[in-house]
Amino acid sequence: MRIVILGAGNVATHLAKAMDENCGNVVQVYSHTLKNAVSLAQTLRNAKPIDDFSNVTRDADLYVISVKDDAISTVVDAIDVDAGIVVHTSGSVSVDVLNRKFEKSGVLYPLQTFSRDVAVDISAIPFFVEGCNEITSSLITDVAKRLSHRIYYADSAQRKQLHVAAVFGCNFVNYLWIQADEILKEAGYDFKILEPLILATLDKAVRVSPLKGQTGPARRGDIGIINTHKRLLTLDKATLYQMLSQCIMKKYDIDYE
């Protein structure tokens, strides 16, 4: 299988390496910055770096568009393919943006955050596959199965839900960790001391469920502790504390007096 990678960012970098090892030959790496294409191509077995869309080969088997969401349509407009499959890797963009031009198109969305220089175990990452039709979907699934043992199907609507869930479960969670970090720093501690407790909370959420794993003053309806905590906090943090405590008490039908 001859593969073309379009993009040289974090996702493109990790996918290109994994695909070159497990799925076939990455023959070209495109980036609009040649330097980036070169440095990614160097890590692969036999890939040509290019920075001009007109040099993209027409006869590869798989084209992986892994660029910023709003640059996907630019790539679509700029390339022509004979018979290969064209996929993008975005959680938020519909497959239709590819569908309107390419016969075989789809999505290969890894639900993970990538940093260029941090190695990740691709095989443990959940990949979500969509194809413009069943045959294409199953071809993309075959590729995905060589990358990871966690392959799921997700149409564009489901991918949007996955993205929203990740915003709650990771982005918003990280914002709460910022609050915890600031409180800990003020008391002279490092955020790291919370790690074992966070891991135990996550473990319980995964093994049982977050709904059953909820603990804390709000879950117990302990208004005394809630008020003590609010007095310790700056106005912004106290407002957030109050709001989230009320959400939890509402969820579990606990009266807030």
Added chain:
Amino acid sequence: MRIVILGAGNVATHLAKAMDENCGNVVQVYSHTLKNAVSLAQTLRNAKPIDDFSNVTRDADLYVISVKDDAISTVVDAIDVDAGIVVHTSGSVSVDVLNRKFEKSGVLYPLQTFSRDVAVDISAIPFFVEGCNEITSSLITDVAKRLSHRIYYADSAQRKQLHVAAVFGCNFVNYLWIQADEILKEAGYDFKILEPLILATLDKAVRVSPLKGQTGPARRGDIGIINTHKRLLTLDKATLYQMLSQCIMKKYDIDYE
């Protein structure tokens, strides 16, 4: 070292076993429910189960009060000790509740959530020590060091801050995981699919910092995606999404139009 454990709940159970293995002999286990005292004592080498405070020996070296916060003072009133150290294990209760009666008193607070039947690696748990004076503090630290390699000092004010940080970093975080779980379920997925992404987010927060690790639509100021997501959500979830997005944009000085 002769140790008396007062309480037979989750914390008492895990501490009793670890202390019996690493710190000395647990000679008595008190619970107001004899059955619970018996079943904990059975897992220890040579501990007597008791349910009557008048049977608590006066001449142990260490008394560990590990009961619900509002039951601590009841235990304090009910027991008499000759010269041993008396500690409680609560994050929210001041050492003064012991101080007023016992000569050597302190706190040994494990920052972890315990489930009775789930084994935990005690040696990785951060313990926070306080003593009523320096000598007692250093004696309690000696005991703690036999349990874990993560021993910190925390006075009552610091312990309160630790507790607030844990509410943000674990209890409130778990509530957001409930939201993610519900969204995923609706789309046909299990909460488990988010685990790799959450672990990567936590890893970045611990290795770098949550402030630097923040990603997502709000961090990018991507109002388009924020509005799309809000339309996908129920009113309660959309309100929470909006509020947390605004917090993040405020934190990073991003204009919300």
